[in-house]
Amino acid sequence: MVPEVTSSSAPPGDGRAARWAGQRERRRREFVDAALRAIAEHGPDVSTGRIADVAGVARPQLYKHFDDATDLKLAIADRATELITTALLPIWEPQGSAMQMIAVAVDAHTGWLAENGNLYRYLTRHSQLEGHLGRDAVADVKTVIARQLTQVFEFYLTAFQLDTRIADVVSFGVVGLVDSCAAQWLEEPRGITRTQLTDLLTRWIWRIVDDALRAGGIELDPHLPLPPPPRRQPPSPPG
Template identity: 60%
Template sequence: MTSTDTPRPPDGRAARWAGQRDRRRREFVEAGLRAIARHGPEVSTEQIADEAGVARTRLYRHFDGAADLQHAIAARIAELVTTEFTPLWNPSGTPMDLIRTAIGAHTRWLAEHGPLYRYLTKHAMAGPDGSPDVFADGKTAIARQLTVVFEHYLGLFGMDTRVCEAVAFGLVGLVESSTSRWLENPRGVGRAELAALLARWVWGIVDDTLRAGGVELDPDAPLVAADLTPHSPGRS
């Protein structure tokens, strides 16, 4: 066996550097979040570096330029936004409890972290490496998960599940566009009022979809499959 045939042991130094680089990237991203909260969505790379306690040139040892840094920060913010919808993926309680909890958490997060959300929408572009638009990707992930929830419940009653994706994407679009516009121009509408309106609208769409398939669901009753009563046309 020649020397070229001998397997080389893993380069421990390279692995350690990769791990350190990932850790430092995460630290700089968190510093970016703090800098945005302090300086607003127009924060500069210099201000992010100051928040991290390093020179700007140090940032570029861990990011491939300003666009890579912006994309990483936007991706982290998108994760935080997506987390607010977690209650929907483990349904319990009543339908309105689920809707109010998810929308209430989302609107509360926006009200408390407006600069982060504005930064996300400002820098929601494809990454320099060709990775997808993190804002659109996050909304798509939420809508796809919601589609799975709808498919499960509509499927229990033999309803046409083909509509689930359209309904899920429509609801996500409604909530996102309404809250985004409210954040920029609330027009005297308080956060709690907005959340209540959105919850009512979301339930209205869900209820209409269920009734079209002959299913009547009490929005204030526990979400248990046995409690849902399908009604075929002509039956009372």
């Protein structure tokens, strides 16, 4: 009689471990997506129990796929970062005139924020996770965006034969301006529509860029089409 092969006697290379790992990762992603739906529906202070309800499982079942609440929050932050990076595609592929590049990028940011307000609030409230000091999803995303903008500014400053050292400062300043203004608008819009906010931020950013160019003796028509910088893949935020 041929002995029955059990999981304990199966050779290590039979692929079972890989299949289990893939299944676990798939289930983790399903639970994270359920968490995103729960946050959108019930707000940034949603409980783990509510997330389990939306996922259609008992809370203990949820924790079979996550080490603890912090592990779940980290997974949510990672997934949110993916979504934000995808939504901000215009920043990775700028094209058109300077004003068009700015307007499209700002519109993408304010659009994502308007549609995902509760998720943004969740990320800001859970930015510093226990045991992961320094891990801040919102700050990570802002840093990635600022680094990308630095490369874009360096490309055009080089083309205009200007000092590229200001690119980093300008980039982080612009990102901080957009994020702080949009976050405040999210909580207290005061009758300002998203379109109006986008227009305001677009004009302000152009004035910052225009000032930097004029300081170097360059007067640029903001509506003049510009050659696009080299295309780059969105980088992964620091983990």
